[in-house]
Amino acid sequence: MKSVGIIGIGDMGSGIAKNLIANGFTVTGLDLDPDRMKAFTAMGGTAATSPADVARASQAVFVMVMTGDQAKSVLFGGEGLVEHLPQGAAVILSATIKPREAREIGKAMAGSGIHLIDTPVSGGFPGAQGGTLTMMAAAPDVVLDRFAPVLQAVSANIHRVGTQPGEGQTVKACLQSLIGAQFSATFEAAALAAKAGVPGQVLLDVFSTSSAGCGVVNNALEKIIDRQFEGTGSHINTMHKDLTISMSLGEELGVPLHTAASAMQVFHAGRTRYPNGDNWVCTRVIEEIVGAELHRDPKS
Template identity: 30%
Template sequence: MKVGFIGLGNMGQGMAQNLLKAGHTLAVYNRTRAKAEPFQAKGARIASSPRDAAQGAEAVLTILSDDPAVEEVVFGGEGLVAGLERGAIHISSSTISVALSERLAAEHAQAGQGYVSAPVFGRPDAAAAQQLWVLAAGAPADVERVRPLLEALGRGLTVLAEKASSANVVKLSGNFLIASMTEALAEAFALARKSGVEAKTFLEVFQAVFARSPIFERYAALIAEGKYEPPGFALRLGLKDVGLVLEAAGDAQVPMPLASLVKDHLLTGVARGFGELDWSALGALAAERAGLEKL
């Protein structure tokens, strides 16, 4: 397929590479052009704008950090809506608000374009290794048309409802699970260390008794080692995502007190200057509260 690809950050680089490996033709755009240049040597065309990336494409995939970044590349005279042909499809893999996903569905429908919400679970190393888990929601015909692209991105695909924003609800719910799990790990490690148990010893117990998920085990190891750089997922983005969780919960009238607590801890992390660290740096905050020295 002819694909426009917008967003070559930590996640996007691996995803774009896997689409090229699968034989798709890419026009890539990134606000920082230097990140797009390595893909030119691999056969991709460097687009001058989101609109340019969308022109002539059967589908455009965006993977960007937040709502404002998505709005910037989608709307306006140089946005992808202006360049995307009727019948072509926008695939949004960004973690965005439910409200923005619903707006995207409406705007694309008005323009005669398709929209598939396809957020992903996984860190940059999983993206590079084609080990993401992909969600997809949208009109069934649109989802089927872009299925080859989605399957090229990861190890599995879950197709959800026709309502595109349902994929964003599932993605945000999953990220809340990770955030709350990481907070629990952080507090458990701080208690063990403050009580004289070495972090690596507690990690061994955790791995032998509790670890059943690669996600859970990965974050436990990061906290045990105090290894919060380079970030696989920045703490400031975790704050953004848990904020979106609470926004969706408010709209649905679902009380989530633990989510509020985790948001406050993430906010504390940003205030402490940890925003660009991995969000497992919740471990550093828990250790600080316990009066422990850095690992």
């Protein structure tokens, strides 16, 4: 199994493609952005003009789009993946969508002879580019065993979280509710330190060596104190969308998500004020309210 496809070659998909190619796979890809397609072919990928073209050249296809509707649009219809993939091939749903949307996709694919691996990922831009993503994979063991080499090419941790469509997305929704809360707390702590006159480097040194330190907090604080609010590979739209999924699942199940709801509002404010920014730009909204900025060096 050496022919793999990918649809969606943005910040995350480009890293997946890069690592598949580095591991010896022939990769056929599709994205609506011409610049992304140029970068993809420059790294050794083969450009396609439709999902059907990707399907005909592949034994497994990663779907790394933004929404459930986008996933359905590339999977179904006359030019969709499901219609043109060979029997026994797999759709690897690595996009983060609503669990019910993944279940709907699974139901629509039933009887097609095409496997569905529901496996959203975590690790962000660095994980995608470094091939160290965490996968929350839901599919029968026999399917995951068969396609393990493809998954292992892009992931350092593959967790088998279930066997049915939607189970991977459910775990991801729980994870994003936590990550959203970690982000928003970091943004507020950064603004508090700025107003109090604490240097950014001091805050990073303390946070990163304390029990609160973790990849999410440390990376966010690094970006804040270096004032890197755009182009870091973590666009605010993605986390904002993920939090809406978490909140939707909480509403569906009747689970109160007080902290995730607060994080949702922080990200909503950041996205409204700075629509082109990355996650950490939410800090700027709070800084503007308090009239202080956190820099690595207070003199900068």
